[in-house]
Amino acid sequence: MRATRCGLAVVALAAVPLAMGVAFAQAGKPRVLEQHAPAYPPAEEAARHGGRVVLRVSVSEVAAIEAVDVTTSTGFPALDQAAVEAVKTWRFAPATDDTGKPVAGVTSFALKFTSPIRELDVVSTCAQITGQVAALRAASADASLEQIPAIGALRDMAEVTDSVLPAEHRGAVIATLPGLYEQVLARCADTPDAKFMDAYFEVTKVKKTRKK
Numbered sequence: 001m002r003a004t005r006c007g008l009a010v011v012a013l014a015a016v017p018l019a020m021g022v023a024f025a026q027a028g029k030p031r032v033l034e035q036h037a038p039a040y041p042p043a044e045e046a047a048r049h050g051g052r053v054v055l056r057v058s059v060s061e062v063a064a065i066e067a068v069d070v071t072t073s074t075g076f077p078a079l080d081q082a083a084v085e086a087v088k089t090w091r092f093a094p095a096t097d098d099t100g101k102p103v104a105g106v107t108s109f110a111l112k113f114t115s116p117i118r119e120l121d122v123v124s125t126c127a128q129i130t131g132q133v134a135a136l137r138a139a140s141a142d143a144s145l146e147q148i149p150a151i152g153a154l155r156d157m158a159e160v161t162d163s164v165l166p167a168e169h170r171g172a173v174i175a176t177l178p179g180l181y182e183q184v185l186a187r188c189a190d191t192p193d194a195k196f197m198d199a200y201f202e203v204t205k206v207k208k209t210r211k212k
Contacts, residue, residue, distance in 0.1 A: 029107040030059035031093040038086035040113060041078045048152065049076045050113040053083045057109065059092045061102045074113060083111045120157065121150035122197050126188030129196045133185060145181050150196050154180070180204070 044050075051074030058067040068084045087109065095105025121129075132148050146152040155177060162173040180203065187199040 027098045028096045028105075030057065030063075030095045030105050031107075032090055033093055034091040036086055036089055038082040038111065038113075040115075041082050044076055044078050044082075044113075045115055048115045048146075049074075049079060050115050051075055051079060052110055052112045053080050054108060054110045055083060055087055056106055057087060057092070058104070058106050059094055060104050061094050063092050063094045063102075065090070065092065066104075071108065072110075079113050083113075086111075117156040117160065118149060118153040120153045120197060122195065124150055124196050125192065126194050126196050126199055127192035130185065130188050130192065151181055154184075154200065 052072070053070060053074045054072035056067075056069045056071050057065060058069075060066050065088055068087050070080050070084065073080050074083075094102040095107075097103045129148065129150050132150075133145060136143050136145070136147060146155045155174075158173045158177055162170055165172065183203045184196075184200050187203050188194070188196065191199060
């Protein structure tokens with residue numbers, strides 16, 4: 001399975017015991033008996049596309065999946081379709097009416113695609129990254145520098161850092177990234193033989209821990 005994490009939201013209703021030990025059946029939605037995470041489409045993973053999709057699943061009284069519809073999209077059709085195809089392979093128990101009889105019903109699930117965190121580039125030199133940036137900008141002046149793996153990894157690290165901040169401060173770290181990239185690249189221009197990450201550490205004043 002590719003590196004994708006999918007959160008599944010399932011709501012189940014159980015029988016409620018009443019006085020004198022008597023229990024009456026309650027109507028219930030279809031229940032999942034077997035599920036599989038969707039495969040992450042390689043092109044979408046490479047492009048760092050992700051997001052949350054909500055699916056509405058219609059299940060017949062004999063537990064056949066009759067329809068899987070997208071009610072909230074990730075914004076990326078290929079991801080939505082991957083989620084739909086995965087859910088079509090799931091096994092369900094049918095919904096029940098208030099007497100416990102199987103009936104057709106619907107239920108909804110939220111699945112989330114999250115790209116894996118890229119590893120920091122501690123190998124490439126400033127000259128190599130500067131060359132990659134020049135080639136990218138020559139191809140498209142508006143292209144995001146985060147398409148370059150070494151710079152994209154800085155974005156991933158910043159997102160992890162930003163996610164642990166108090167809610168009112170979230171987004172602060174991400175907002176500094178465009179300026180940070182330019183500062184690191186400017187430092188690299190002065191020290192082409194230095195490692196790219198060394199230039200990053202110098203700009204951010206982060207103390208680098210070296211293995212003995």
